[in-house]
Amino acid sequence: MNRFDPATxxxxxxxxxxxxxxxxxxxxxxxxxxxxLGFADRVSLSTPVSGVVAELxxxxxxxxxxxxxxxxxxxxxxxxxxxxxxAQVEGSKLAAEEAARDxxxxxxxxxxxxGSDAERAxxxxxxxxxxxxxxxxQAETALRAWQREQAxxxxxxxxxxxxxxxxxxxxxxxxxxxxxxxxxxxxxxLQAIARVGAEQxxxxxxxxxxxxRRGGERVIGTVDAIRAExxxxxxxxxxxxxxIERGERDWRAGQSVTLALPDDG
Numbered sequence: 001m002n003r004f005d006p007a008t009x010x011x012x013x014x015x016x017x018x019x020x021x022x023x024x025x026x027x028x029x030x031x032x033x034x035x036x037l038g039f040a041d042r043v044s045l046s047t048p049v050s051g052v053v054a055e056l057x058x059x060x061x062x063x064x065x066x067x068x069x070x071x072x073x074x075x076x077x078x079x080x081x082x083x084x085x086x087a088q089v090e091g092s093k094l095a096a097e098e099a100a101r102d103x104x105x106x107x108x109x110x111x112x113x114x115g116s117d118a119e120r121a122x123x124x125x126x127x128x129x130x131x132x133x134x135x136x137x138q139a140e141t142a143l144r145a146w147q148r149e150q151a152x153x154x155x156x157x158x159x160x161x162x163x164x165x166x167x168x169x170x171x172x173x174x175x176x177x178x179x180x181x182x183x184x185x186x187x188x189x190l191q192a193i194a195r196v197g198a199e200q201x202x203x204x205x206x207x208x209x210x211x212x213r214r215g216g217e218r219v220i221g222t223v224d225a226i227r228a229e230x231x232x233x234x235x236x237x238x239x240x241x242x243x244i245e246r247g248e249r250d251w252r253a254g255q256s257v258t259l260a261l262p263d264d265g
Contacts, residue, residue: 035194039185072152082144092134099130159184211260
């Protein structure tokens with residue numbers, strides 16, 4: 001049977017008193033914080049133009065690559081409007097050129113004191129009006145081309161579709177409040193999110209590396225956000241988000257993880 005050495009009693013007493021006074025836990029590491037996996041870059045997508053949904057090739061839960069078509073409106077009205085505007089471009093250019101030549105002829109007569117001030121002023125007005133119409137038609141054509149391109153939603157990055165809030169044949173009108181048609185999040189990355197106190201936060205800064213563990217797997221991520229929050233009792237805390245690469249791991253949003261925050265020292 002092992003006996004307690006009386007000679008070590010003072011040391012133990014002092015150590016226990018120190019731990020009790022300063023509140024240092026005996027078995028839990030202060031740098032290990034429990035957190036939860038969340039989606040990275042969660043984005044709600046909608047079209048800035050009105051139209052009828054013609055294509056909806058994705059479903060909620062599906063993984064898509066960057067540039068994949070998520071939703072497309074019927075292109076017929078967009079194509080026709082662009083064609084109508086483009087048809088006026090050449091005519092407006094010719095009209096502007098002819099008005100400029102007329103203004104030059106009237107100016108030449110005026111310089112030889114043959115033309116009148118009224119004729120000269122009228123020629124200048126017609127020239128500027130023709131130029132303005134030419135510029136308007138060109139701008140209208142560019143706008144119609146932009147609207148035609150905006151009639152489809154494409155994935156801005158490799159993503160997982162979280163929700164599809166539209167159907168083929170549905171009329172989309174963003175004039176008042178743009179509707180959320182597709183909701184996505186990054187497929188190749190996640191966020192490990194934990195709430196910590198000021199003491200636990202320490203000197204942690206954006207861009208710092210933090211180890212994230214789940215089960216027997218471990219990955220190094222970088223601090224993506226540190227947001228101050230106040231609870232119902234007025235106490236200030238911090239929500240730390242660490243961005244990690246998913247890789248081949250079967251980690252999912254909502255699962256529990258452990259964040260190993262770096263020591264201040």
